[in-house]
Amino acid sequence: MLTDDASTAAQDPCPDREIESLREFDEVVARGTLAGYRVQSVDLTDRTRALLDTDTAEAVFLGCPMEPEAAAKVRAGGALVFPPVPGLPFDPYRGTLYSPQELFEGLAEQGYAGTPDALAYAWFQRTKADGDIFSSMLRSIHDDAVSDALDELLTGSRVVGVMGGHALERGSEGYAGAARLGRALARAGLTVATGGGPGAMEAANLGAYAAPFADDMLDESLELLAKAPSFRPSVGEWAEVAFAVRERWPDGGASVGIPTWFYGHEPPSAFASHIAKYFANATREDGLLARSNAGVVFLPGAAGTVQEIFDNATPNYYESRGEPTPMVLVDRDHWTRRLPTWPLLEALAEGRPMKARIALVDSVDEAPGALISLGASRAASPAG
Known part of the structure; x- marks a missing residue:
């Protein structure tokens, strides 16, 4: 079960x-110390008195605005203070994952180019090859903070994990199948995680979102989304249709997207519902697969999906x-x-324990049952 606050112990x-929040800050201060x-x-900025009156020995403040x-x-008092970095379109010290609303903020007023998601990508394009150690350090700090969250x-x-091609268009049978897969996995009590982008990835997240609703909700959503089949030529139109679905059916099921700039x-x-967006694609790819502790479903794809297999x-x-x-x-x-990947995978698995944990199925509707029969329903260990 996903939770936004894993630190609410008794x-x-x-x-x-x-x-990672003012509520947590106030609760800790009430206990008498911020030390460590x-x-x-x-x-x-509104907690000056608390900071003046509380022990902060060996505390670390990461990107926290405060009065001089x-x-x-x-x-x-012995604390380390890393001040906010001005002029960035992202927060390198963030304590939580992104939400879709945060990344697409301002879409209706400014278009996609003015959203935090697009501005972060533009910053990355400007700085990724300039050799500036400060920019590369900020990217690393950000990605580490995202991994922690x-x-x-x-x-x-x-x-x-659900892997598959980004080019799969809304309105296609493949897209509908990937959405049914996400819904079935979520209804089985599993947390769906994808690469967080369009195509099969979006479809699986849509299915998880649809899981709490009656089945016809997904059918109607697929019809609405088909009006904007692809993020090309207009990311704005593609995203606006998705948010229209969310508005019509609010409070859908939770899932994770792990994309990259x-x-x-x-x-x-x-x-x-939760987006872990990275600058470093290698960190994102490895992290997505490593955290898929109950298994991975690979839908038809090309080079990227073969690599992930x-x-x-x-x-x-x-x-x-x-x-x-x-x-x-x-x-x-x-x-x-x-793409004859299966014969090579079978040969690789021969004589290894993994042999009993791989399966090839004809239809996407067979995948949830196959995954569970291979052991996905067993209790998972803590992530990380």
Whole structure:
């Protein structure tokens, strides 16, 4: 079960010593000390008196606005203060994942080019090759903060990754099948995680969003979304239709999208409730597969999906405890004839524990049952 706040333990409000909201800050201050805590991106300009009166020895303040008097006091009291970085279209110290509303903020008024998502991509394009160590440091800090927030969110969850091509258009049978898959997995109590982009990824997140509703909600949503089949030529139109679906059916099911600004021309899915967006694609790819602790479903795709199959197979191959994660490949013809990945995967698995955890199915509707039969329903270990 996903939770936005993994640190609401009965005794210590922040058992991991990380403060990520004003509520947590006030609860910790009420206990008498901030010593040793890490405060991430919390606006403390209205908490000067608390900062002046509370022990802050060995505390760390990451991107927390505060009055100069308070900043001077906490430094003198033994804290490290990393001030906010002006002029950035993102917060490198953020303590939580993104929401679709945050990334697409201002879409209606300014168009997609004026949204935080597009502005972060533009900044990345300007700085990724300039050799500036400060820019690369900011990207690394941001991505590490996102990973920390993702681990906190997924602790204890049974996560199933859904991989597939980004070019799959709304209105196609393949898109509808991927949406049914996401819905079935979510209804089985699994947390759906995707690459967070368009195509099959968006469809699986849509299915998870539709899980709490009656079945006809998904059918109607697919009809509405088909009016904007692709994010080309207009990301704005593509996203606006998705938000119209969310507005008509609010409070849908939760899922995770893990996209990257490395492929920033592909917009993030508006149906993922939690978005872990990275600058470094390698970190994103490895993190998505590593956190899919209940298995991965691979829908038809091209080079990227083939790479993900063997990226996932490698740790399974070397798994020494006999607990490789399940892998289900969907569409026999695609994976045996068009892109003959399955024979190589079978040969690799021969004589290894992973042999019992791989399956090839003809239809996307067979995938949830195959995944569960391979062991996806077993209790998951904490993420990370």
